[in-house]
Amino acid sequence: MSEEYLKQSSQLGNLDRPQIAILDFGSQYSHLIARRVREMNVYCELYSCKVSRSELEAHSITGIILSGGPNSVYDEGSPHVDAGVWDLVKERSIPLFGICYGMQELAHVFGGRVAPGQEREYGKATVSQKGLNNDEECAIFKGLPEEFIMWMSHGDKLHEIPTGFKKMGSTKNADMVAIQNLETKMWGVQFHPEVTHSPEGPNILKNFVVGICNSPQNWVMTDYANEFIEQVRETVGPDGHVIGAVSGGVDSTVAAVLMNKAIGHRFHAVLVDNGCLRKDEATKVLKRLREDCGIDLHCHDAADLFLGKLKGITEPEQKRKIIGGTFIEVFQIEADKIIKDAGRCDFLLQGTLYPDVIESISYKGPSACIKTHHNVGGLPASMKLKLIEPLRELFKDEVRSLGMALGIDEPSVWRHPFPGPGLAIRVLGEVTDERVKILQEADDILIQELWNFNVYRDIAQAFAVLLPVKSVGVMGDGRTYENVCSIRCVTTTDFMTAEFYRMPYDLMETISNRIINEVRGINRVCYDISSKPPATVEWE
Numbered sequence: 001m002s003e004e005y006l007k008q009s010s011q012l013g014n015l016d017r018p019q020i021a022i023l024d025f026g027s028q029y030s031h032l033i034a035r036r037v038r039e040m041n042v043y044c045e046l047y048s049c050k051v052s053r054s055e056l057e058a059h060s061i062t063g064i065i066l067s068g069g070p071n072s073v074y075d076e077g078s079p080h081v082d083a084g085v086w087d088l089v090k091e092r093s094i095p096l097f098g099i100c101y102g103m104q105e106l107a108h109v110f111g112g113r114v115a116p117g118q119e120r121e122y123g124k125a126t127v128s129q130k131g132l133n134n135d136e137e138c139a140i141f142k143g144l145p146e147e148f149i150m151w152m153s154h155g156d157k158l159h160e161i162p163t164g165f166k167k168m169g170s171t172k173n174a175d176m177v178a179i180q181n182l183e184t185k186m187w188g189v190q191f192h193p194e195v196t197h198s199p200e201g202p203n204i205l206k207n208f209v210v211g212i213c214n215s216p217q218n219w220v221m222t223d224y225a226n227e228f229i230e231q232v233r234e235t236v237g238p239d240g241h242v243i244g245a246v247s248g249g250v251d252s253t254v255a256a257v258l259m260n261k262a263i264g265h266r267f268h269a270v271l272v273d274n275g276c277l278r279k280d281e282a283t284k285v286l287k288r289l290r291e292d293c294g295i296d297l298h299c300h301d302a303a304d305l306f307l308g309k310l311k312g313i314t315e316p317e318q319k320r321k322i323i324g325g326t327f328i329e330v331f332q333i334e335a336d337k338i339i340k341d342a343g344r345c346d347f348l349l350q351g352t353l354y355p356d357v358i359e360s361i362s363y364k365g366p367s368a369c370i371k372t373h374h375n376v377g378g379l380p381a382s383m384k385l386k387l388i389e390p391l392r393e394l395f396k397d398e399v400r401s402l403g404m405a406l407g408i409d410e411p412s413v414w415r416h417p418f419p420g421p422g423l424a425i426r427v428l429g430e431v432t433d434e435r436v437k438i439l440q441e442a443d444d445i446l447i448q449e450l451w452n453f454n455v456y457r458d459i460a461q462a463f464a465v466l467l468p469v470k471s472v473g474v475m476g477d478g479r480t481y482e483n484v485c486s487i488r489c490v491t492t493t494d495f496m497t498a499e500f501y502r503m504p505y506d507l508m509e510t511i512s513n514r515i516i517n518e519v520r521g522i523n524r525v526c527y528d529i530s531s532k533p534p535a536t537v538e539w540e
């Protein structure tokens with residue numbers, strides 16, 4: 001399925017602007033490298049670690065970063081940079097920076113030796129540049145003190161330095177944690193400059209990206225928008241029509257506004273009521289998008305279809321796949337209507353983000369599948385519409401700044417995310433109309449009280465979960481035996497990691513009292529105090 005997804009999804013979003021290419025070896029932090037580079041206003045893109053020379057050559061590459069990764073370079077079957085790419089790097093003298101596995105790859109290719117260390121090393125370590133007896137300075141450490149703290153996550157290390165390289169730093173545990181080859185313009189570090197726990201990390205990355213690669217620092221979000229608009233016009237052609245999956249969430253709202261700007265009335269926005277939306281959601285979203293965003297949104301009521309297919313299903317991945325498939329079925333019905341009226345409709349617009357992709361499938365690098373997001377891995381192979389996903393390389397906070405730059409109204413930009421499968425993955429166990437209704441009421445009270453206590457914007461996402469567990473209670477001197485509901489509120493910027501929100505007790509009390517008193521079918525409320533990882537934001 002993942003290959004199918006990649007085939008269907010058209011790559012949009014950049015022309016041939018100068019860029020840093022990040023080759024992804026599957027590290028949990030590859031996306032952070034991309035963020036750090038973009039934070040310097042330098043454009044970059046993530047590629048598979050096995051990207052071909054011809055694919056890279058098609059772009060104007062100012063430098064290459066090799067990410068970390070879960071494998072060991074010396075293992076059979078571990079991923080390696082394509083030989084053609086090494087030729088390209090040599091011929092064009094493209095500067096290259098390897099991080100963790102990336103540095104080990106440099107050692108592996110250029111005659112060094114990588115092997116397991118005696119101890120694995122996770123967490124902070126002091127990197128020292130002292131006593132190296134070098135006659136050259138380390139270009140990526142320019143302006144840094146002789147000793148600095150960096151964050152480590154590795155089990156392997158360099159035992160012999162690759163040919164032509166010099167050692168530029170060490171820690172207590174590892175002798176060679178930084179290497180440099182000025183002649184071939186190659187650097188490697190064992191630590192992770194991209195994580196926030198590495199305070200000097202941004203300086204190191206900037207030394208490479210700007211100091212060494214001379215990448216222009218002129219990339220801004222609105223360029224992304226303009227390029228997208230141009231490319232969409234080209235891809236869709238002068239008479240093409242596009243159907244848009246628009247939920248009212250910030251991602252699809254931003255995507256829809258862009259599409260509206262690109263092709264106007266040839267864009268047909270559809271909200272699918274899958275029977276698992278929040279209380280009064282379809283009505284509210286239609287009103288907001290029409291009145292505040294100028295999108296002519298139309299609602300397709302498919303509640304019976306979705307709930308019918310979900311009958312008896314309790315396994316989370318199965319629910320997600322059914323929902324993904326049914327969404328596409330509905331979009332195909334809507335597309336057929338457009339074809340009847342306008343003659344054609346070849347494309348489907350979705351507001352897919354980068355985290356949806358990395359957590360669903362192994363996208364650019366060999367990372368693990370956590371759960372199938374309905375709009376990525378849940379898509380059926382038989383799908384006829386071609387995907388257009390302008391935000392597929394972006395993170396939530398980047399989409400929000402793009403939304404602000406486009407002048408989209410604040411409530412749309414700052415709305416908490418709501419997953420496409422909706423309450424179906426928050427009613428644990430079988431999804432029934434009755435259980436969805438119970439949860440809608442509890443969820444509505446929660447959100448109202450977050451606004452009343454003026455904390456909605458302090459929280460990244462808040463929702464209620466209906467557990468498949470009953471508990472005994474006492475109400476009005478009588479015994480109750482009803483459902484348990486859990487409240488989940490998290491703080492995060494990119495949804496890749498999250499912490500539970502430290503909710504004030506009086507707010508907890510208000511929410512719990514109101515839910516138990518007002519929602520028939522719930523007699524107990526819990527608060528979820530798990531962080532991501534090891535938990536995830538949603539329960540299923």
Ligand SMILES: Nc1ncnc2c1ncn2[C@@H]1O[C@H](COP(=O)(O)OP(=O)(O)OP(=O)(O)O)[C@@H](O)[C@H]1O
Binds near residue numbers: 247253
């Ligand atoms: N009920 C729906 N009707 C139409 N399209 C939907 C619906 N739910 C989700 N989608 C599509 O799936 C995509 C991914 O959903 P997702 O929830 O991640 O994004 P969003 O709803 O746009 O924003 P947010 O993450 O803020 O909720 C959406 O961008 C949209 O294209």
Ligand SMILES: O=c1[nH]c(=O)c2[nH+]cn([C@@H]3O[C@H](COP(=O)(O)O)[C@@H](O)[C@H]3O)c2[nH]1
Binds near residue numbers: 375461535536538539
């Ligand atoms: O549109 C979506 N379709 C999905 O299938 C889906 N699954 C999770 N999410 C949202 O993604 C973010 C991270 O959630 P997890 O930690 O549970 O993976 C959170 O914001 C989740 O709400 C989804 N969004």
Ligand SMILES: NC(=O)CC[C@H](N)C(=O)O
Binds near residue numbers: 067068070099155157
């Ligand atoms: N984080 C990494 O890139 C780890 C690389 C390699 N697997 C190691 O353990 O050293």
Ligand SMILES: [Mg+2]
Binds near residue numbers: 247420
């Ligand atoms: Mg959503």
